[in-house]
Amino acid sequence: MEKKFFSRLSILMLSLLLVAGSISYFPKSAKAYTSGTSLDNRVIFQSFSLYMPYESNMYKILSAKGSELKDWGITDIWLPPAYRSFNMARYMEGYAIADRYDLGEFNQGPNNTRPTKYGTSDELKSMVSALHASGLKVQEDLVPNQVLGLGKREAVYVTRVDQNGNLFKNPYTTGLTTQIRADLYLAYTKGGGEGQAKYGYIKEWNKKYFNGTSVQGQGMDRVMKDSEGIPYRYFGPNNPKNHLPSWLNEAAAANKINTVDTYLSVDGWYAAKDASTSDNYWKPMLMNYDPGYLKYMKSHGYSTVDDI
Structure with a gap:
């Protein structure tokens, strides 16, 4: 977004200078761009928007509009990143990358659909060929470092x-x-x-x-710990390295505890009842782990583990 904003701002400032016909506000030693061949021989069409709907038809439309765009004087088409976006991203426009190698080839879109927000990988290739045939150049926005949404x-x-x-x-x-x-x-x-x-x-x-993670701290304080600050861990049924609260004993014996690299997470789950014979009673660990949280929830009308 910053790139697009500053590009538009630069164009606006340049336009104002050309209309005014003067650069007298700049020091005489300053250099400024003025209208000329090097500046005016490219006209770029920006073919995407954050707010466009997820209709998966942009590649098809551009394929059919090459001659018309050429007639308008367009020389270049600027495409959004073609990568598969993270399904939880707000606009799914290619900047929140979930898979850098899926350009619309695999069924990883919403509801397991194949196209990205703009189309399939085959449609992308066909569009580039069609635009080249119309005498247009194609520019692709690339942001391979912006991986998001690993599962x-x-x-x-x-x-x-x-x-x-x-x-x-x-x-x-x-x-x-x-x-x-x-x-x-x-x-x-x-x-x-x-x-x-x-x-x-x-x-x-x-x-x-990776050498960094989200500055939002979304993974902090998720590991459950005992009163001494020692993390709870689960390695498997009857494993001597297990360190668990007593209310997880039944689930531990039945191997029905959700962990992250053997660590217990407050947003993890466990079989709270009939662990050895049923999968109908999985509950979030947070409901038993934090008495202060439970007290708050109960005082505001929510159920606690005692009510289930």
Whole structure:
């Protein structure tokens, strides 16, 4: 968005200068762009918008409009990123990348559909050929670093730092340091999609390929701990390394505890009843883990584990 904003701002400023016919507001030593061959011989058509609906037809439309765009004086078509977007992204426009190798080839779209927001990979290739045949050049926006929405979590240790690698200082306090130092964090760092698995040199992303995670802190304080601050962990039924609260004993014996790299997460699940014989009683761990949270919920009319 910043790139588009500043491009439009530059065009607006240039237009104002040309209309005014003067650059007298600039120092005599300053250089400014003026109308000329090097500036005016390219006219770029921006063929996407964040707000366009998910109709998967942009490639088809452009394929049929090449001659008309050429007649308008257009020289270049600027395309959005063709990558498969993260399904939870607001606009799914290609900037929130879920699979860098899926350009509309695999059934990974909403409701397992194949096309991206703009069409299929075959339609993309056909469109580029059609536009070239009309004498138009095609520009593709590329943002391969913006991977988002990997589907699996891993437990990692994180320290929050600023852009210079120094321990982060909280601007909303009086010089206090936010205490995130080698703390356990449950990050979505594993996955990549069918295209990644088929074409990628790295077949599946995992934590060893990343050196940072979301600054929103969405994985902080998700690991359940005992009163001494020791993380609860589950390695399997009757494993001597297990460290669990007693209310998980039945679920542990039946191997019905959801974990992230053996760590218990507050938003994880467990079989709260009849664990050895039924799958009908899975409950969130948070309902038993935090008495303060339960008290708040009950005082505001929500059910607690005692009511279920």
